[in-house]
Amino acid sequence: MRIGVEAVWLAALAGTAFLPGVAYAQVSDPKPGQGAPVALPNPDPVQIAPQDETIVPDAEFEAALPKLSDDINAPLEPIKDFGKPAVTQPATPATVADQIEGFPPPAAEDPALAEPLTPLAQFKVEPVKIEGLDDEKVASIRYTTAVEGLDKVGLESRFRELSALEDGDGKAANATMVAARAREDERLAIRLMQSLGYYDGTAISTLEQSPKNSGNVRATITATPGNLYRLGQVRIVGDPTVPVGLLDRELNLNPGDPIQAERVQGAEANVSLRLPQQGYPFIKLGERDILLDEETQLGDYTLPVDLGPRxxxxxxxxxxxxxxxxxxxxxxxxxxxxxxxxxxxxxxxxxxxxxxxxxxxxxxxxxxxxxxxxxxxxxxxxxxxxxxxGRPRTLAGEVGYSTGQGFRAEGSWTHRNFFPPEGALIGSAVLGTQEQGVSATFRRSNAGQRDRTFQAQAAVNHSDYAAFESYTGTLAVRWSRDSTPIWQKRWTYFYGAELVGSNEDQFNFNKGARDRGTWLIAALPGFVGYDVSDNLLNPTRGFRIKANASPETSVRGRARPYARLMLEGTVYYPASSSIVVAGRARIGSIPGIARNDLPPSRRYYAGGGGSVRGFGYQELGPRSPDGRPVGGRSLNEFAIEARYRFGNYGIVPFIDAGQVYEGLYPTGKNMRFGAGIGGRLYTNFGPLRVDVATPIARKPGESKVALYISIGQAF
Structure with a gap:
């Protein structure tokens, strides 16, 4: 046993130096083969190392401690000077460093730290660019959305319109984002079901990889509508009406009706709309109350109403x-x-x-x-x-172009209340390739009667067309009932009187050459129109009928009475939400006078942007031996176009047809056709129109392509 202990000690002390101040004993008489004697520490007597003279005695240490208060609730002493070393000289970095060994002097303060921070609005944040990483290829996941249960109550399409998952287009940064969208869609599904009366409806979302381990996620919204709640008792709290039961009739909510949000809100809106139409301008609806019974799935409806006076x-x-x-x-x-x-x-x-x-x-x-x-x-x-x-003056302008007629610009200055009330003074001018003129107009709106307008006009005009050239002066008065973009009327009309003096050239068939003549024309024009279209400038449904009749007398040597008659109809049919099919038909006749006795400016002509597109202005109809149009006493025109609109733009393919005849009645023979396509730019004041057309079966001398630019639809 002793040998084992000695062996342990030998192993522990091998190569260990002797410590000063420690007594060692020597193990003697080693046995053969055990090596030299080993020095071991002598436990008796024990020697203690000398004390360090820097250690403070206990009595002195106790005396140096601060005195503590006997009150345990006393406030703590300030700690502002806690831990500061005592400095016997003024506290400068040098003196502190001298008296506190091992503490370096503090560094001087950086002046940049005292400068104000850069304003947040000027702080430029740029994304970190990682070389080799394409922003469009940032890690993301794709998902699909499935909806179950909402189709049973007809809500699936509405849900998909409002769904956060659908709005994400099947892409998300991570699965957490998909889960957040799914939770939002849970709440959406519940709200939609409640809007139809399914107040016990529940919805839950699940996410799963589809297919497994593919990284693609399938989000499923499963809705359970539950039972449909219906109205129980329907009660209106308010004063009696005249006639009796007016509120009940206009509210029209009955026991057994489903409690649908749109139905209830619509019924209340109908009360707010209809009661002021029947003598109650100050009606106020209170806050509705619907008390649901989970056992019977009925809801008692109460609506307080403050009628006010009749x-x-x-x-x-x-x-x-x-x-x-x-x-x-x-x-x-x-x-x-x-x-x-x-x-x-x-x-x-x-x-x-x-x-x-x-x-x-x-x-x-x-x-x-x-x-x-x-x-x-x-x-x-x-x-x-x-x-x-408001401002009573208006400056307006219009510019157009068409093949055969050239450019045409018209401008006007209007003072709408120059002669109060509603007495307007209008000055206008026309400057075009083939037309120039000025006019002054006095117009009294609501003249002695609501919606009746009186107008007096004086105008001078020069026209130079292929059919004739004229210098014309006009004096005219008119009473009318007109439509405006703000106030579109179903019935419109005008009647009035005109006195026209015109110097015009024409082809004299008796002489076989062109000559000039002066005509004095007196006319009593009239018009009546019936309009059930939905828009004055850009109709999409409905129809219009217009009829013009103007008994006239032209005097050149002797008086020749006649009448100018015109009937026109247009129809608009919405073939789809973006396509409107529009059609137009027009016929005209001038009985009572031979064509050659008519002033050229009072004859009928066809061709151009407002007539048969594809042909030049006044290009259709009979021609004189010199190849220029001479006009006629009758005409017919037809047009059909498909107006396709996408956003504020549109494309309009069209086919027009028409002809002018020397005789009294339009026979429909020798009809000419033009086809083309147009573009539309829709603005708040009407569409801008650009049409390009070409004649079908074009004859020598006719335009290959005709271009028309103007404001408004062709009809």
Whole structure:
């Protein structure tokens, strides 16, 4: 046992140096083969190393400690000087470094640290460019979206329109993003089901790789609609109406109807719309309450309604910083009589009539309570018109071009209220390749009657066409009812009188040469139109019928009475959401006079952008021996086009046909056809039109290609 211990010690002490101050003993009498004697430390007596003189005695250490308060709740002492070494000289970096061994002097402060930070708006952030990495090839995953259960209630298509997953186009940065979109779609599915009355509906989303280990994800939204909730009791809280049951009839919600959001909101909107049309301008709907019963799947509906007084029309009052009309003219524009039951449609009509004058910067019409009793137990309600004048002057211009007619530019200056009320003064000028002229017009809108316009005009004009050249002076008056882009009317008309003096050239068949003549023409033109199209400048559905009749007398040597008659119809049919098929037919006749006795400017001609495209202006019909058109007493024209629109642009292929005849009736013989294609740029003031066409079976001398540029559709 002793030998083993000695062996351990030998192993532990081999090669170890002797420590000073430690007594060692020597193991003697080694046995043969065990080597030299080994020195071992002597445990007795124990010697302790001398004490370090820098160690503070306990008594001195205790005396140096700060005195602690006996109050454990006393506040702590400030720590601002905690840990600072005592410095017997002024605290400068040098003195501190001298007195505290091992602490380097602090470095001087960098001046850049004291400068203000760069404003965030000026901070330029550029993406890190990693060489060899294409931004378009950043790691992403692709996914597909599946929807289950919503097709049973007809909501799948609506869901896909609003889906966050569908909006992501099947791409996402990672699966977490796909999961977030799926959770959003869960909430969407629930909202959609509730909008149709499925208030117990649930939706859950699942994500799985499809196929497995492919990296592609399939997101599935599974919806369970549950039971359909229906209306139970339907109750309206409000005063009784006149007639009785008016609220119930206009709300039209009945027990057993599904509780559908659109149906309920539409019913309430109908009440807000219809009651002011039947005498209740101040009606207010409260907040609906629907109490659902999960056991019966019924919901009791309650709607509070504040009817306000039943009203009848009173007077018109007005206010404004810069009023345009006085009360007398405002009363001329109204379509109701004082004392009638209030109808908000009559108020809207008055507001639209004021807007159509284009004389206001702001205008508003609203009912005002008077507290005065009216007929049939109503309260008299005045209409307050708030009006402020706008700019009365307008500069307008129009530029066009067509093959055979050349360029044509028309400009006008208008003061819409030069002679109040609504007395406009208009100056206009035409400058074109084949036409030049100036005119002055006085126009009184709402002249003594709502929507009736009186107009007087004086004009001089020079025209130089292939058929004739003329210098014309015109005096004309007209009364009319016209449509405007703001106020499109179903029935329109005009009637008036014209006195025209014209010097024109024509081919004299008796002489076999061209000569000039002067005609004095008196006319009583009239027009009536019926328009059920949906838009004045760009119709997409409906039809229009126009009829013109102008009894006239031309005097050149002797008076020759005749009549110019024209009938035109157009139709518009929406073949799809983006294609409108439009058609036009026009026939005309001039009875009572021979063609050669007619002034050339009063004859019928065909060809051009507003007639038969593909041919030059006035190019169709009979010709004189010198090859120039001579016009005729009758014509027929037909056109069909397909208007395809995409965004603000459109393409329009078309076919036109027409002919002019010397006789009284259009026979339909020798019809000429033109075909082409057009482009459209749709603007807020109407489409800009560019049409290119060519004659079919072109004859020598006719244009190969005809180009037309203008504003508005061809018809």
């Amino acid at each position: 009203a009848s029309f009173g007077a018109i009052v007005t206010e404004g910083r810069r009023p345009v009309f006085d009360v007398d003219h405002l009363e001329l524009l109204r379509r109701y009589k004082p004392g009638q039951i209030y109808d908000t449609r009559a108020v809207d009509d008055l507001r639209e009539a004021l807007i159509a004058t284009s004389l206001f910067s702001t205008v508003a019409v609203e009912p005002v309570r008077t507290g005065q009793p009216g007929p049939e137990g109503t309260e008299v309600v005045n209409l307050l018109v708030r009006q402020n004048a």
